[in-house]
Amino acid sequence: MITLEALTKDYGDTRAVNELSVEIRPGKVTGFLGPNGAGKSTTMRMILGLDAPTKGKALVNGQRLDQLAYPMHTVGAHISGTAGHPGHTPRTFLRALAQSNRIPGQRVDQVLEESGLGSVATKRIGGFSLGMRQRLGISAALLADPQILILDEPMNGLDAQGIAWIRHLMRNRAENGGTIFVSSHLMSEVQQVADQLILIGRGQLIANGATEQIINDFTQRVITVRSPQVQALADLLASHNAQVKLAGNGAAQVTGLAVEEIGSLAFSHGFELHELSAAHGSLEAAYNRLTRDSMEFAGPESARN
Amino acid sequence: MATLDFTPNRPVAILGPLLAATRAECTKFLGLRSLTGLYSAGILITIALGWLLGASAKASGENGLDTAMPAPLLVFATLQFGQLFFAAAAALHLTGEYSSGTITSTLQAVPRRGIMVASKAWVLGLIGLTTGLILIPLATIPAALSAGQYGQFGLDDLLSASLGAGTYLALLNLMALGLGLLFRNSAGAIVSVLILVIGLPQILQLIPLEWIQTLIQYLPTNAATFMATGAVEPYGPLAAIAILVIWGAALLGAGAVAIKKRDA
Numbered sequence: 001m002i003t004l005e006a007l008t009k010d011y012g013d014t015r016a017v018n019e020l021s022v023e024i025r026p027g028k029v030t031g032f033l034g035p036n037g038a039g040k041s042t043t044m045r046m047i048l049g050l051d052a053p054t055k056g057k058a059l060v061n062g063q064r065l066d067q068l069a070y071p072m073h074t075v076g077a078h079i080s081g082t083a084g085h086p087g088h089t090p091r092t093f094l095r096a097l098a099q100s101n102r103i104p105g106q107r108v109d110q111v112l113e114e115s116g117l118g119s120v121a122t123k124r125i126g127g128f129s130l131g132m133r134q135r136l137g138i139s140a141a142l143l144a145d146p147q148i149l150i151l152d153e154p155m156n157g158l159d160a161q162g163i164a165w166i167r168h169l170m171r172n173r174a175e176n177g178g179t180i181f182v183s184s185h186l187m188s189e190v191q192q193v194a195d196q197l198i199l200i201g202r203g204q205l206i207a208n209g210a211t212e213q214i215i216n217d218f219t220q221r222v223i224t225v226r227s228p229q230v231q232a233l234a235d236l237l238a239s240h241n242a243q244v245k246l247a248g249n250g251a252a253q254v255t256g257l258a259v260e261e262i263g264s265l266a267f268s269h270g271f272e273l274h275e276l277s278a279a280h281g282s283l284e285a286a287y288n289r290l291t292r293d294s295m296e297f298a299g300p301e302s303a304r305n
Numbered sequence: 306m307a308t309l310d311f312t313p314n315r316p317v318a319i320l321g322p323l324l325a326a327t328r329a330e331c332t333k334f335l336g337l338r339s340l341t342g343l344y345s346a347g348i349l350i351t352i353a354l355g356w357l358l359g360a361s362a363k364a365s366g367e368n369g370l371d372t373a374m375p376a377p378l379l380v381f382a383t384l385q386f387g388q389l390f391f392a393a394a395a396a397l398h399l400t401g402e403y404s405s406g407t408i409t410s411t412l413q414a415v416p417r418r419g420i421m422v423a424s425k426a427w428v429l430g431l432i433g434l435t436t437g438l439i440l441i442p443l444a445t446i447p448a449a450l451s452a453g454q455y456g457q458f459g460l461d462d463l464l465s466a467s468l469g470a471g472t473y474l475a476l477l478n479l480m481a482l483g484l485g486l487l488f489r490n491s492a493g494a495i496v497s498v499l500i501l502v503i504g505l506p507q508i509l510q511l512i513p514l515e516w517i518q519t520l521i522q523y524l525p526t527n528a529a530t531f532m533a534t535g536a537v538e539p540y541g542p543l544a545a546i547a548i549l550v551i552w553g554a555a556l557l558g559a560g561a562v563a564i565k566k567r568d569a
Binding site: 045068070083084085086087088089095101 | 569
């Protein structure tokens with residue numbers, strides 16, 4: 001369980017994280033979403049005790065992580081692009097980490113195999129691709145087989161196989177009771193794996209809830225209608241406060257009205273319908289809308305401060 | 306998730322985590338060719354310079370100049386040069402982690418800054434001490450051979466030079482670590498080490514003010530010389546050790562305070 005209590009971080013006059021209060025629970029993959037610069041990495045760094053909060057608290061199982069003697073047994077973390085010295089080999093890097101937290105040495109080779117780096121265990125990290133360095137960072141997080149994983153943009157630079165691996169790993173560990181906190185700036189990366197979503201923009205909490213819930217609450221349903229008299233129908237729907245876009249071939253995309261409302265309006269005005277169907281907007285669309293709104297909202301707000 | 310025996314996470318534990326972190330730092334230092342390479346270079350150059358200075362002392366002596374010097378002290382004098390390699394390696398051991406970003410991994414594993422700094426200090430101090438203790442006797446052999454009668458020495462010379470070099474290189478490494486913690490980048494740390502051990506004594510020498518000339522006597526390199534040569538004036542070996550310890554503690558302490566206050 002990770003608990004953030006009014007967590008706040010200022011860099012000079014800029015507020016990077018603003019009064020963030022959330023709980024990240026075990027048994028779930030929690031996606032942490034926001035555009036670049038939203039404060040995701042800063043939040044994770046504060047949980048890990050790398051950066052000190054200006055105000056508020058970040059607790060792991062009720063304790064500050066920087067008070068633990070061997071924190072890797074409690075939390076495994078990977079901050080994108082930081083794993084390993086270029087002159088070290090993966091084995092040396094992981095062996096040192098294992099020694100520092102009294103983790104049995106055989107775990108080094110186990111995690112190297114799991115992450116697909118077994119064949120390059122004695123090559124220098126300096127020659128690694130971004131994807132290999134990501135795999136190395138994730139394997140470091142797994143060294144002590146911790147209950148909590150904190151992964152900052154773990155899919156950056158990974159190939160399709162790597163993404164499948166990390167998704168499977170996160171799901172698997174969550175199903176076994178693990179707490180997985182994973183950040184991304186791309187909704188599509190976490191949409192399929194996350195049970196819970198925390199959305200932030202400009203350091204502010206935008207939404208926090210079950211993935212399904214957020215999709216339902218925040219996606220606009222787009223309804224497709226097709227009719228031989230599409231222009232007249234479009235005018236009618238527009239007069240009932242719907243947004244209508246003609247899509248050609250007698251079809252129109254309607255938002256702002258429910259399927260039932262469109263159906264009954266068409267029926268009562270005698271329109272002939274060839275299609276009336278509702279499609280869920282993608283989470284991507286909901287996310288883009290939310291974060292765009294947060295920008296518009298945050299702009300004048302921060303200017304006033 | 307229960308495949309491992311969990312080490313209990315007691316927040317108060319200090320000694321266990323410090324020993325564990327020290328082992329890790331040792332692994333990291335020895336696993337970097339850039340650092341072991343700098344050490345090898347420093348050792349080879351000290352041996353070569355010892356031989357060269359010995360030969361030079363012999364040539365001068367045969368020409369009637371009084372340049373005889375116990376071979377171990379002659380080797381100690383060449384550390385003036387070799388020390389740069391060792392100090393650079395000590396600074397890089399830390400700053401390399403900042404430039405590569407892996408300091409994040411280090412601090413995630415050892416989040417208490419005091420323990421992180423202490424573990425690096427232990428390892429660098431021990432490496433410096435061992436290097437000094439072994440290097441002086443080793444380099445004394447070629448120096449004594451090339452200097453012949455002009456490099457004659459007693460056991461006391463060998464002991465004081467070896468212990469002096471070990472103490473000095475250990476404390477110099479701590480100074481370099483402290484400067485690394487203050488600058489957190491390789492260029493800044495190495496340049497400041499160079500200024501401390503070479504630049505300052507040279508520049509200050511050009512200023513003909515009495516108090517500055519006195520001040521020079523208290524710089525680390527001068528204190529090291531007084532320590533190893535068993536000088537009486539201006540202060541003896543014990544005072545010299547105290548001065549070096551103060552330098553090491555001051556720079557390392559300043560560095561430790563600095564990173565405690567800053568974000569990683």
